[in-house]
Amino acid sequence: xxxxxxxxxxxxxxxxxxxxxxxxxxxxxxxxxxxxxxxxxxxxxxxxxxxxxxxxxxxxxxxxxxxxxxxxxxxxxxxxxxxxxxxxxxxxxxxxxxxxxxxxxxxxxxxxxxxxxxxxxxxxxxxxxxxxxxxxxxxxxxxxxxxxxxxxxxxxxxxxxxxxxxxxxxxxxxxxxxxxxxxxxxxxxxxxxxxxxxxxxxxxxxxxxxxxxxxxxxxxxxxxxxxxxxxxxxxxxxxxxxxxxxxxxxxxxxxxxxxxxxxxxxxxxxxxxxxx
Ligand SMILES: O=C[C@H](O)[C@@H](O)CC(=O)C(=O)O
Ligand SMILES: [Zn+2]
Numbered sequence: 001x002x003x004x005x006x007x008x009x010x011x012x013x014x015x016x017x018x019x020x021x022x023x024x025x026x027x028x029x030x031x032x033x034x035x036x037x038x039x040x041x042x043x044x045x046x047x048x049x050x051x052x053x054x055x056x057x058x059x060x061x062x063x064x065x066x067x068x069x070x071x072x073x074x075x076x077x078x079x080x081x082x083x084x085x086x087x088x089x090x091x092x093x094x095x096x097x098x099x100x101x102x103x104x105x106x107x108x109x110x111x112x113x114x115x116x117x118x119x120x121x122x123x124x125x126x127x128x129x130x131x132x133x134x135x136x137x138x139x140x141x142x143x144x145x146x147x148x149x150x151x152x153x154x155x156x157x158x159x160x161x162x163x164x165x166x167x168x169x170x171x172x173x174x175x176x177x178x179x180x181x182x183x184x185x186x187x188x189x190x191x192x193x194x195x196x197x198x199x200x201x202x203x204x205x206x207x208x209x210x211x212x213x214x215x216x217x218x219x220x221x222x223x224x225x226x227x228x229x230x231x232x233x234x235x236x237x238x239x240x241x242x243x244x245x246x247x248x249x250x251x252x253x254x255x256x257x258x259x260x261x262x263x264x265x266x267x268x269x270x271x272x273x274x275x276x
Contacts, residue, residue, distance in 0.1 A: 001062050002026075004040040009220050009240045012246045020227050026202075026234040030123055033057065035113070037126065039064050040236055042200035043174070043258040046074075047234050048126040050113040052085075059111040059126075065128065071108045075131035077165050077177040078124050079254050081206040081232075088112040089137055092111035096124070099142035099179065101164035103172060103235025106131040125204050129258035131173035134178065138170045145169070145178065156246075157188035167262040176264060177256040181207075184250050193221065193242035195276070199259030201243055203232040205251055212249040217242060221270035242270055 007023050015023070029036045029049035035046030035057050061069050061075075070076075078087060080096045087094045087102050090110050096102050104111060115121040120260050145164050151157030163169055165177040176199070180189060185261045205214050208231035219225045229235060229245070237243035239259070 001037045001064055003064070003170060004042070004236055006041045007238060009223070009238070012219060013223055015225070017227070020225055021155070024230065024236050025227055026236065029234065030149055030232040034266070035059060038120055040200070041238055042238060044130050045202060045258050046128040047202050047236070049232065050124040050126060051121065052113045052115045053121045055117040057113045058115070069109050070271070071104065071106055071111070073106065073130055074128045075106050075135065075173055075175055075239070076104050076111070076126055076128040077172070077175050077256060078126055079164070079177070079179060080106070080122050081254070082123035083120035084116035085124060086114040086116060087124070088114070091103045094139050096122070096139065098146070099162070101140045101145070101170070101177065103135070103138045103165055103170045104134040105137055106173070107134045108137065125254050127175060127177055127202065127256040129175050133173060135171045135173065140164050140170055151186065151188070153183065153186060155188065156186050157191055158183040158186040159189065163264060166264045172262065174258045174262070175256065175259070177254070179252060179254045182247070182250040186248040186250055188244070189253060190244040192269050192272050193244040194269045195221070195240060195242055196257070196267050197239045198261060198266065199257040200239055201227050201237040201255060201257045202234055203237070203243055203245070204254040205229055206232060206254070207252040209249045210246065212247060212251070214247045214251060216243045216245040221274055222276040224275060
């Protein structure tokens with residue numbers, strides 16, 4: 001499992017493209033019949049993708065965790081972004097289809113991923129952070145997620161924010177997770193931008209059309225940089241950084257956070273005119 005270490009904002013100012021990509025971009029996670037995870041030192045969040053095709057994939061323990069099994073001291077949120085999928089949790093099977101979310105609490109010993117159809121396989125995005133108590137394993141279908149309309153077409157940022165794991169949704173220790181779907185013709189996410197020094201965040205872009213890319217902006221509000229991101233790639237946002245993107249076409253992304261609180265709305269906005 002690849003490790004991503006924390007970066008100081010003063011050091012970040014001197015980074016060129018390649019260093020920004022090495023320190024923050026999580027590419028190559030989605031591989032057929034594999035689970036690939038990265039261990040970040042941002043709130044110890046693990047970011048991963050399980051892409052079962054014609055095999056079941058077991059979430060394996062990792063030496064970094066110094067645990068008896070993956071979820072001994074962790075919780076995990078799972079969102080499927082592709083074909084119909086199954087997640088087997090200590091022997092119980094959950095149907096997790098596109099845009100559905102499954103939360104699994106601390107103490108579960110066995111988590112297995114499978115696709116319902118090998119010719120239209122599931123792609124499960126995973127976020128796992130340390131947990132101190134057990135919250136119930138909970139499946140939330142997309143239609144039952146809280147939806148918030150944001151932005152507008154005149155500013156090319158009309159989108160729907162779907163909240164799954166948060167203070168008023170699926171209960172967790174520190175994980176907050178959901179996804180945002182851009183309307184056709186809208187390309188800007190999270191603009192106006194914000195930071196939240198209390199929580200790290202990771203974005204995972206999906207439904208990016210072939211041949212299109214996302215310009216993802218990061219850095220302190222007056223020292224922004226960008227990296228260009230493809231479908232099924234994730235990017236880590238340090239607590240001091242904005243996280244915002246504009247696509248060359250419409251797209252969707254999963255956001256997820258861990259840290260001090262579970263209040264989705266706890267953000268410190270950066271005015272558009274103050275960005276540099
Ligand atoms: O802290 C919250 C996150 O950055 C995202 O949920 C923002 C987002 O989905 C959007 O504005 O489109
Ligand atoms: Zn945020």
